[in-house]
Amino acid sequence: MSAQDKQTYLDNLGKQGREASYSLANLTAKDKQQLLTAIAASLQAHKKEILAANEMDVAAAREAGLNDAMVDRLLLDEARLQGVIADIDNVIALADPVGSEIDSRVLDNGMRLARRRVPLGVIGVIYEARPNVTVDIAVLALKTGNAVILRGGKETVNSNRALASAIRRAVVEQGLPQDAVQLIDNPDRELVSGLLKLDQYVDMIVPRGGQKLQRLCAEQATIPVILGGIGICHMFIDEQADLSRINPVIINAKVQRPTVCNALDTLLVHEKVAAEVIPAALTELAAQGVRFYGCDKTRELAAGLNVEMHTADNESFSTEWLSLTLGVRVVADLDQAVTHIRRHSSGHSEAILTDNIHTAARFMEQVDSSAVYVNASTRFTDGGQFGLGAEVAVSTQKLHARGPMGLEALTTFKWLAWGDYTARS
Amino acid sequence: MSAQDKQTYLDNLGKQGREASYSLANLTAKDKQQLLTAIAASLQAHKKEILAANEMDVAAAREAGLNDAMVDRLLLDEARLQGVIADIDNVIALADPVGSEIDSRVLDNGMRLARRRVPLGVIGVIYEARPNVTVDIAVLALKTGNAVILRGGKETVNSNRALASAIRRAVVEQGLPQDAVQLIDNPDRELVSGLLKLDQYVDMIVPRGGQKLQRLCAEQATIPVILGGIGICHMFIDEQADLSRINPVIINAKVQRPTVCNALDTLLVHEKVAAEVIPAALTELAAQGVRFYGCDKTRELAAGLNVEMHTADNESFSTEWLSLTLGVRVVADLDQAVTHIRRHSSGHSEAILTDNIHTAARFMEQVDSSAVYVNASTRFTDGGQFGLGAEVAVSTQKLHARGPMGLEALTTFKWLAWGDYTARS
Numbered sequence: 001m002s003a004q005d006k007q008t009y010l011d012n013l014g015k016q017g018r019e020a021s022y023s024l025a026n027l028t029a030k031d032k033q034q035l036l037t038a039i040a041a042s043l044q045a046h047k048k049e050i051l052a053a054n055e056m057d058v059a060a061a062r063e064a065g066l067n068d069a070m071v072d073r074l075l076l077d078e079a080r081l082q083g084v085i086a087d088i089d090n091v092i093a094l095a096d097p098v099g100s101e102i103d104s105r106v107l108d109n110g111m112r113l114a115r116r117r118v119p120l121g122v123i124g125v126i127y128e129a130r131p132n133v134t135v136d137i138a139v140l141a142l143k144t145g146n147a148v149i150l151r152g153g154k155e156t157v158n159s160n161r162a163l164a165s166a167i168r169r170a171v172v173e174q175g176l177p178q179d180a181v182q183l184i185d186n187p188d189r190e191l192v193s194g195l196l197k198l199d200q201y202v203d204m205i206v207p208r209g210g211q212k213l214q215r216l217c218a219e220q221a222t223i224p225v226i227l228g229g230i231g232i233c234h235m236f237i238d239e240q241a242d243l244s245r246i247n248p249v250i251i252n253a254k255v256q257r258p259t260v261c262n263a264l265d266t267l268l269v270h271e272k273v274a275a276e277v278i279p280a281a282l283t284e285l286a287a288q289g290v291r292f293y294g295c296d297k298t299r300e301l302a303a304g305l306n307v308e309m310h311t312a313d314n315e316s317f318s319t320e321w322l323s324l325t326l327g328v329r330v331v332a333d334l335d336q337a338v339t340h341i342r343r344h345s346s347g348h349s350e351a352i353l354t355d356n357i358h359t360a361a362r363f364m365e366q367v368d369s370s371a372v373y374v375n376a377s378t379r380f381t382d383g384g385q386f387g388l389g390a391e392v393a394v395s396t397q398k399l400h401a402r403g404p405m406g407l408e409a410l411t412t413f414k415w416l417a418w419g420d421y422t423a424r425s
Numbered sequence: 426m427s428a429q430d431k432q433t434y435l436d437n438l439g440k441q442g443r444e445a446s447y448s449l450a451n452l453t454a455k456d457k458q459q460l461l462t463a464i465a466a467s468l469q470a471h472k473k474e475i476l477a478a479n480e481m482d483v484a485a486a487r488e489a490g491l492n493d494a495m496v497d498r499l500l501l502d503e504a505r506l507q508g509v510i511a512d513i514d515n516v517i518a519l520a521d522p523v524g525s526e527i528d529s530r531v532l533d534n535g536m537r538l539a540r541r542r543v544p545l546g547v548i549g550v551i552y553e554a555r556p557n558v559t560v561d562i563a564v565l566a567l568k569t570g571n572a573v574i575l576r577g578g579k580e581t582v583n584s585n586r587a588l589a590s591a592i593r594r595a596v597v598e599q600g601l602p603q604d605a606v607q608l609i610d611n612p613d614r615e616l617v618s619g620l621l622k623l624d625q626y627v628d629m630i631v632p633r634g635g636q637k638l639q640r641l642c643a644e645q646a647t648i649p650v651i652l653g654g655i656g657i658c659h660m661f662i663d664e665q666a667d668l669s670r671i672n673p674v675i676i677n678a679k680v681q682r683p684t685v686c687n688a689l690d691t692l693l694v695h696e697k698v699a700a701e702v703i704p705a706a707l708t709e710l711a712a713q714g715v716r717f718y719g720c721d722k723t724r725e726l727a728a729g730l731n732v733e734m735h736t737a738d739n740e741s742f743s744t745e746w747l748s749l750t751l752g753v754r755v756v757a758d759l760d761q762a763v764t765h766i767r768r769h770s771s772g773h774s775e776a777i778l779t780d781n782i783h784t785a786a787r788f789m790e791q792v793d794s795s796a797v798y799v800n801a802s803t804r805f806t807d808g809g810q811f812g813l814g815a816e817v818a819v820s821t822q823k824l825h826a827r828g829p830m831g832l833e834a835l836t837t838f839k840w841l842a843w844g845d846y847t848a849r850s
Contacts, residue, residue, distance in 0.1 A: 022767070026790045105812065111801055113811060118793065120823050199643060203823050218624060222643040224650075224824040245846040252848030342447070353846065364841055365451045368543065376536055376844030385849065386538060386840070387530065398545050398628050398837035399649040399825040412823035415811070416789055419801025421670040421778065423677030424810065 001188065009186075010194040013149055014201025016179035017122040021147040023177055025119050029096035032143055035174045039139060040088040042170035046162065047081055053162035054131060061155050074129045074156045084132045091139050094389040097408045098145050101416075111422050115413040119145035120203045123410065124195050124223070127208040129153030134163045137206075138181045140390055142171075144410040147180045149202065151195060154187035161185050196221035203412075206393050211320075226405065228395040231261035231348035232320045233378040236337040236363065237277050238354035239270040246277065246353050247284050253351070253377040255288045258324050261394060262349050262381040265320055266327035268337045274330040275301055282307050282328070290324045293317075297330035317344045334359055338366045345369055347396045349378040370396055370403035426613065434611075435619040438574055439626025441604035442547040446572040448602055450544050454521035457568055460599045464564060465513040467595035471587065472506055478587035479556060486580050499554045499581045509557045516564050519814040522833045523570050526841075536847050540838040544570035545628045548835065549620050549648070552633040554578030559588045562631075563606045565815055567596075569835040572605045574627065576620060579612035586610050621646035628837075631818050636745075651830070653820040656686035656773035657745045658803040661762040661788065662702050663779035664695040671778050675706050678776070678802040680713045683749050686819060687774050687806040690745060691752035693762045699755040700726055707732050707753070715749045718742075722755035742769045759784055763791045770794055772821045774803040795821055795828035 001009065027035070043050065054076040061071050076084075097117050104114040123146050127133045134152055141148035152160045164183040172178050184191055196205060199222040206226050207217040217225045235253055237246055253264035269277050278301040282292060291308035292298070293316040302309055310316070317327050317340070331337045341350055351373035352363040360374040371381040381403060383391025388406030395401045401409035426434065452460070468475065479501040486496050501509075522542050529539040548571050552558045559577055566573035577585045589608040597603045609616050621630060624647045631651050632642040642650045660678055662671055678689035694702050703726040707717060716733035717723070718741040727734055735741070742752050742765070756762045766775055776798035777788040785799040796806040806828060808816025813831030820826045826834035 022791070025793065107810070107812060111805065121793065218647040224822060226824075242846065249846050249848050256849060360843075366447070368450065368546065368839060371840040371842065373842045373844060376842055376847040377849050379849040380536065380842060380847075381840070385532070387532060397649060399651075402837055403840045412827050414793060415796040415806070415828045417796065417798045417801055417805060418785075419798060421667065421674050422801040422805075423674050424681060424802050424804040 001186070006188070006190060006194055010191065010198055013182055013184070014122070014198040016177075017147040017149055017182055018201045020177040020179040021119065021121045024142065024145045024147060024180055025121075027145055029099075031174075032096060032145065033092050035142055035171065035176065036088055036092045036139055038170040038174050039142075039167050040085050042166045042173070043081070043085050043135065043163070046166040046169075047078070050081060050159065050162040050166065051076065051078065053158040054156075056158045057156050066155070070129070070155075074131060074153070074159070076131045076159055080132070084135050087136065088139050091143050091390055094143065094407060096143065097411050102413065109422055109425075110420065112418040114416050116416055117408075117411050117413050120410055120412050122147045122149065122202045124149045124151070124198070124202045124205045125208065126151045126192060126195070126205065126213060126217070127153065129155035131156045131159040131163060133208065134160045134183070135167070137392070138164070138167050140392055140407065141410060142180060144407050146410055147182075149182045149184065149195065151184040151192060157185050157187065192216070193220050196223060199223045208393055224400070226393060226395050226401060226409075227397045228393045228405075229261050230320055230346045230396060231263070231378075231381075231394075232265045232318065232344060232346040233262060233349045234266045234268055234337075234341050234345060235264055235351040235353065235378065236268040236331070236334070236341075237270060237273065238334065238352055238356065238359050239272040240356040240359065241273070241353040242355055243273060243276060247281055249353060249375070249377050250281050251284060251288065253379055254285060254290060254326055255324070256377075256379055259322050261320070262378050263322070264326065264378055266317060266329065266340075266344065268329050268331050268340060269298075270337075271297070271330050271332055274298075278302060278328065278330070279305060285326065288324070290326050293325065293327045295329040298328040301330075320346065334362060338363070341367055341369075348394065349373070349381040351376060351378050370394070426611070431613070431615060431619055435616065435623055438607055438609070438620075439547070439623040441602075442572040442574055442607055443626045445602040445604040446544065446546045449567065449570045449572060449605055450546075452570055454523075456599075457521060457570065458517050460567055460596065460601065461513055461517045461564055463595040463599050464567075464592050465510050467591045467598070468506070468510050468560065468588070471591040471594075472503070475506060475584065475587040475591065476501065476503065478583035479581075481583045482581050491580070495554070495580075499556060499578070499584070501556045501584055505557070509560050512561065513564050516568050516815055519568065519832060521568065522836050527838065534847055534850075535845065537843040539841050541841055542833075542836050542838050545835055545837050547572045547574065547627045549574045549576070549623070549627045549630045550633065551576045551617060551620070551630065551638060551642070552578065554580035556581045556584040556588060558633065559585045559608070560592070562817070563589070563592050565817055565832065565835060567605060569832050571835055572607075574607045574609065574620065576609040576617060582610050582612065617641070618645050621648060624648045633818055649825070651818060651820050651826060651834075652822045653818050654686050655745055655771045655821060656688070656803075656806075656819075657690045657743065657769055657771040658687060658774045659691045659693055659762075659766050659770060660689055660776040660778065660803065661693040661756070661759070661766075662695060662698065663759065663777055663781065663784050664697040665781040665784065666698070666778040667780055668698060668701060671702065672706055672709050674778060674800070674802050676709060676713065678804055679710060679715060679751055680749070681802075681804055684747050686745070687803050688747070689751065689803055691742060691754065691765075691769065693754050693756050693765060694723075695762075696722070696755050696757055699723075703727060703753065703755070704730060710751065713749070715751050718750065718752045720754040723753040726755075745771065759787060763788070766792055766794075773819065774798070774806040776801060776803050795819070
């Protein structure tokens with residue numbers, strides 16, 4: 001496509017999405033439940049095409065030499081597709097935030113004023129080669145009355161086409177415009193840059209991907225972006241932690257699912273208990289395959305252990321590991337732990353283990369991350385765990401949404417005022 | 426300054442602001458009231474320096490040939506300064522949103538979870554040559570526990586220096602870091618571009634200025650920006666409006682203060698009442714000095730009137746007038762009015778005048794602007810009028826804040842969780 005053709009293509013996507021959003025905005029909760037039910041049925045009805053399309057993607061990925069983990073990520077077999085369809089039922093059951101009124105009041109001049117929750121309008125989502133996200137995001141957007149423009153990883157383009165096609169058929173069946181859900185299925189990266197500048201039509205961009213994608217969006221977008229999903233997470237073992245209970249929590253935070261954003265990246269240990277904590281914790285972690293980047297004191301204390309130990313530096317302490325790697329640092333006190341966190345954290349999730357209520361309170365006050373835990377694993381930062389019922393993304397920025405984003409984060413509000421031919425005096 | 430020096434200067438501003446924000450974040454409501462009281466006293470104590478500095482700015486503005494309206498905007502005389510100081514008392518009296526907890530609940534695993542409202546951190550505000558904004562914004566930011574970086578119009582640099590200096594003295598007197606309030610007093614425009622990219626330290630940018638500044642921020646910022654303050658506002662006169670009551674509302678919306686963002690820009694008139702409405706309304710408006718850009722039908726209906734009439738086109742209908750100019754269009758029905766608004770509105774404020782409850786409800790549902798009025802003037806879109814007690818800006822975007830922004834828009838929340846050495850299963 002020429003630059004001109006790309007812009008025309010993007011403008012049309014934007015206009016069509018905006019137009020579709022008007023039809024979606026005033027659907028009732030029941031309308032939207034029916035729409036989601038129809039989507040689940042359509043995915044079921046078209047599962048042969050979907051699975052066949054995914055087989056093409058998997059074959060192409062193998063041919064391109066992608067490793068097993070990456071191929072597994074993009075695989076959609078019968079069981080996984082049934083899981084994706086079953087998840088739609090969970091979304092159908094969630095309460096619809098749209099239409100609720102907040103802050104109703106009568107002003108001194110008699111005017112009635114309220115804020116009504118409404119859909120955002122058009123949402124753009126950019127994500128990696130995970131075909132389940134195509135369905136997840138489309139369903140969450142429609143549940144809240146939004147149109148959505150999807151741009152998935154190029155390795156799953158056939159799967160995404162088949163999924164989007166099945167979803168669009170269901171949308172049309174329900175008498176709604178098919179452009180409620182649009183897919184950018186051209187792998188040209190300039191279309192991503194162009195999408196980020198469609199501020200005339202698109203209300204919010206959610207990038208679901210790594211650091212590079214997040215930076216690209218922050219730098220290029222003229223549309224508000226929800227940054228997130230990058231977690232450099234800390235756990236501080238205070239001198240007054242119950243040392244007999246800490247290891248299962250540390251191990252849970254690091255080992256249970258090391259590839260996700262709420263997994264532990266750095267363990268901070270109060271120097272008064274370091275000699276006891278570090279050998280025991282590192283031995284248990286190493287038994288689960290964890291390797292370490294330790295500060296000088298950590299390396300001293302671990303000298304006799306059979307563990308893989310590297311030298312920590314500022315760079316390693318600012319790394320989101322997403323693997324069985326853990327930074328370890330001995331700190332003088334709570335203040336030094338907080339200073340370390342302020343310097344290195346991505347603002348996602350931090351925890352303290354302590355039995356001292358004052359230390360716990362100070363940690364909660366002084367650490368400003370989306371989720372702050374006392375005596376719990378960082379692994380809980382998740383829409384499902386927090387009872388939101390769904391998770392659009394995990395925001396690590398502070399505007400609009402912070403931490404796990406549920407349905408409400410896909411809405412805004414408008415102020416509605418009823419007067420009686422009222423003029424301002 | 427060299428490019429390198431500018432970056433160092435900006436990085437220092439950012440670091441100092443971030444560091445100061447830690448001291449502010451956990452102040453009690455009473456601490457912050459005392460701080461604001463001290464600021465009012467300090468402005469009073471240093472009023473001679475402030476007024477003298479403003480005289481320099483006014484003299485320079487006259488010498489540079491600025492027109493009277495512009496000189497008046499940057500003037501700060503004794504009476505106006507007393508007004509600015511008195512406004513601080515209003516802010517002191519407002520409820521402090523910081524520290525309140527929302528959504529407290531106990532999860533199935535026994536973990537207690539709540540969201541606590543906290544300051545955003547560091548806020549950057551870019552504004553025009555209005556010295557009162559320097560005080561307003563500093564006070565609102567501090568009231569909510571935020572550090573602020575101010576960049577005012579170059580025509581008021583002396584006034585802003587004197588004001589910021591008085592404020593910083595009060596901050597220090599209260600035992601707080603002076604960099605809670607920082608002023609960029611170098612007129613170099615590259616510093617604005619640099620400020621917009623300080624995402625490592627600054628949490629939100631609020632541009633208070635015209636279309637050009639808003640676009641600059643949308644395009645260059647890597648920090649979340651609250652766009653706003655641009656109002657292309659519409660009023661639709663429905664066929665079932667009470668025609669005996671409409672003129673005072675139309676005139677209020679257009680004439681009361683034509684230079685502000687919530688003033689009326691375009692009047693849409695149902696064709697069934699156009700022959701009655703247009704001659705009467707335009708005659709009254711013209712008597713107040715209003716000139717018009719009319720559609721074909723409007724120009725026909727106004728042919729015999731003694732009014733200044735131009736030909737409306739797409740461009741004029743997409744103009745925020747900020748003056749005694751009004752676009753006028755006859756529309757076939759509500760749908761055409763809504764379509765016109767969707768196409769030309771900036772999403773600020775729209776109104777319908779009608780006695781038909783169904784038409785009113787449809788207008789409210791279908792028009793998606795920050796404020797939608799039935800039988801009232803658009804002039805009410807204002808933090809004070811809406812009872813927010815303060816107004817940081819009027820947001821015309823949909824994320825985080827929409828419409829008049831009160832104190833709450835200067836806060837975010839964090840999720841706090843209390844476990845009992847709880848691991849995720």
